[in-house]
Amino acid sequence: MTGDDRLLPILRRVDQLREATQPWRRAGETIGLVPTMGALHAGHMALVARATAECDRAVATIFVNPKQFDRKEDLSRYPRDEARDARLLAENRCDLLFAPGVDQMYPQGFAATVGITGVSDVLEGLYRPGHFDGVTTVVCKLLLQSLPDRAYFGEKDYQQLTVVKQMVRDLDIPVDIVPVATVREPDGLALASRNVHLTPAQRQVAPLLHRVMTEIAEELSDGQTPAALLLPEGQQRLGSAGFTKIDYLALHAADTLEPLQHVDRPARLFAAAWLGKTRLIDNIAVDPR
Amino acid sequence: MTGDDRLLPILRRVDQLREATQPWRRAGETIGLVPTMGALHAGHMALVARATAECDRAVATIFVNPKQFDRKEDLSRYPRDEARDARLLAENRCDLLFAPGVDQMYPQGFAATVGITGVSDVLEGLYRPGHFDGVTTVVCKLLLQSLPDRAYFGEKDYQQLTVVKQMVRDLDIPVDIVPVATVREPDGLALASRNVHLTPAQRQVAPLLHRVMTEIAEELSDGQTPAALLLPEGQQRLGSAGFTKIDYLALHAADTLEPLQHVDRPARLFAAAWLGKTRLIDNIAVDPR
Numbered sequence: 223m224t225g226d227d228r229l230l231p232i233l234r235r236v237d238q239l240r241e242a243t244q245p246w247r248r249a250g251e252t253i254g255l256v257p258t259m260g261a262l263h264a265g266h267m268a269l270v271a272r273a274t275a276e277c278d279r280a281v282a283t284i285f286v287n288p289k290q291f292d293r294k295e296d297l298s299r300y301p302r303d304e305a306r307d308a309r310l311l312a313e314n315r316c317d318l319l320f321a322p323g324v325d326q327m328y329p330q331g332f333a334a335t336v337g338i339t340g341v342s343d344v345l346e347g348l349y350r351p352g353h354f355d356g357v358t359t360v361v362c363k364l365l366l367q368s369l370p371d372r373a374y375f376g377e378k379d380y381q382q383l384t385v386v387k388q389m390v391r392d393l394d395i396p397v398d399i400v401p402v403a404t405v406r407e408p409d410g411l412a413l414a415s416r417n418v419h420l421t422p423a424q425r426q427v428a429p430l431l432h433r434v435m436t437e438i439a440e441e442l443s444d445g446q447t448p449a450a451l452l453l454p455e456g457q458q459r460l461g462s463a464g465f466t467k468i469d470y471l472a473l474h475a476a477d478t479l480e481p482l483q484h485v486d487r488p489a490r491l492f493a494a495a496w497l498g499k500t501r502l503i504d505n506i507a508v509d510p511r
Numbered sequence: 512m513t514g515d516d517r518l519l520p521i522l523r524r525v526d527q528l529r530e531a532t533q534p535w536r537r538a539g540e541t542i543g544l545v546p547t548m549g550a551l552h553a554g555h556m557a558l559v560a561r562a563t564a565e566c567d568r569a570v571a572t573i574f575v576n577p578k579q580f581d582r583k584e585d586l587s588r589y590p591r592d593e594a595r596d597a598r599l600l601a602e603n604r605c606d607l608l609f610a611p612g613v614d615q616m617y618p619q620g621f622a623a624t625v626g627i628t629g630v631s632d633v634l635e636g637l638y639r640p641g642h643f644d645g646v647t648t649v650v651c652k653l654l655l656q657s658l659p660d661r662a663y664f665g666e667k668d669y670q671q672l673t674v675v676k677q678m679v680r681d682l683d684i685p686v687d688i689v690p691v692a693t694v695r696e697p698d699g700l701a702l703a704s705r706n707v708h709l710t711p712a713q714r715q716v717a718p719l720l721h722r723v724m725t726e727i728a729e730e731l732s733d734g735q736t737p738a739a740l741l742l743p744e745g746q747q748r749l750g751s752a753g754f755t756k757i758d759y760l761a762l763h764a765a766d767t768l769e770p771l772q773h774v775d776r777p778a779r780l781f782a783a784a785w786l787g788k789t790r791l792i793d794n795i796a797v798d799p800r
Binding site for chain 1 (some may be wrong): 529623626652678681684685
């Protein structure tokens with residue numbers, strides 16, 4: 223299927239989005255939302271596939287949200303190619319692309335923040351101040367603009383998924399948040415838009431993040447050796463493998479994201495590590511044996 | 512009309528509220544929401560009257576929201592009489608009362624805050640730390656729980672109305688916020704649930720707040736004498752009249768709530784003043800001549 227002949231409406235304004243989705247809702251059709259920052263890859267397409275399979279209509283959004291970037295440089299070099307993204311979405315049977323500008327999302331005098339404490343305070347929250355406030359504020363807006371039945375989030379950003387679930391529960395946003403498993407390259411590297419920044423040499427090193435994490439997770443899952451012993455060793459291995467800086471390699475409860483010493487309940491191993499100017503994050507499940 | 516024979520369902524849980532309102536929405540009926548903290552009076556009934564006049568269905572909520580009380584004493588002595596409130600709402604042709612408990616609104620592990628900067632930072636925001644975060648968080652929840660077409664707020668709490676309007680705009684909450692004029696006693700005192708706390712002597716003094724404000728507003732509206740000259744004089748008059756403390760008497764722009772010196776655009780005169788343990792607030796329009 224080439225899909226080149228499919229029509230994908232691209233809307234820029236909230237009123238247009240509402241006008242387009244209201245007839246669907248009135249007809250009793252379900253809507254699946256896939257919020258993205260563009261630079262789409264097979265990981266995003268896994269979200270779209272779930273949305274099209276489970277809902278009558280699939281809406282994707284592309285908005286590179288300045289509020290969730292803690293570093294200006296990261297925002298300015300974030301990859302963007304809307305024409306290519308739109309082709310991919312059309313080929314994958316998306317019904318609509320909502321791609322608003324910054325002025326549409328944050329008009330003059332914008333003054334709101336949706337904040338979540340607890341699950342947003344650990345891991346990325348410690349390394350990217352303000353990041354999750356930016357995420358929850360924009361996701362809240364996107365959910366209320368499109369009023370989907372379900373919204374799809376990748377487990378690649380597991381903490382984000384957890385924070386969004388907490389927000390939806392606490393604010394009574396009428397939507398089901400659906401987690402979708404991380405999509406990986408054959409060598410284990412988690413797909414990420416920022417991977418395009420990796421040099422060929424860095425690309426060689428990158429899959430070692432997942433490999434080391436998998437090995438450590440295996441050792442942790444017996445519940446015997448505490449995280450405090452295994453994780454520093456893992457950090458050392460990542461350093462030797464060529465990662466220039468390791469922000470964290472950490473074991474947390476899968477639901478509350480509390481730090482864990484032993485895998486005595488469903489857990490998750492999280493890592494953030496740098497290759498030059500590019501920061502990779504990943505996480506995998508660690509279940510008690 | 513006695514209304515005693517009307518049936519007013521009282522619901523305690525969000526899922527019940529959704530179950531009750533969804534058929535209305537599906538049938539294309541419009542829903543008007545009147546969020547209250549109970550202790551209902553004619554001011555609330557003016558909101559209900561607008562809701563029943565403009566919408567097919569009127570839903571009232573009663574929730575004494577602990578998050579918006581900055582003083583524990585104020586929370587504990589806040590007047591409550593649900594049976595009486597329910598009778599009043601039934602008589603006034605309300606379709607439904609949603610009266611959740613604190614556990615339903617803020618379940619174990621609740622972690623969300625909706626915050627608005629700017630319009631919430633002046634006036635009450637300076638005297639009641641955290642108050643507006645509590646208001647916006649609960650109003651956001653109530654709006655998303657009931658998904659009304661319109662929600663009605665009294666101008667008595669003009670700053671609250673402004674903060675809620677800002678939140679609804681910024682977060683794209685799909686609802687129209689409808690302001691309703693303050694209802695007053697014949698002597699000018701703005702109706703307020705807390706007025707029941709006034710002793711007969713204090714009740715005599717209370718209407719002087721509105722009287723002095725009206726006189727000051729008259730003087731301000733010619734745009735000549737600056738607020739900095741007229742307002743201290745007004746404060747002095749309130750003090751002489753018997754108010755035991757004046758938190759503020761201040762002129763602000765009607766839309767942005769910026770402080771004003773001259774009434775060169777639609778403005779609002781705000782006051783907060785104490786009679787013993789009871790704090791009264793009021794505000795009136797001051798339009799340029």
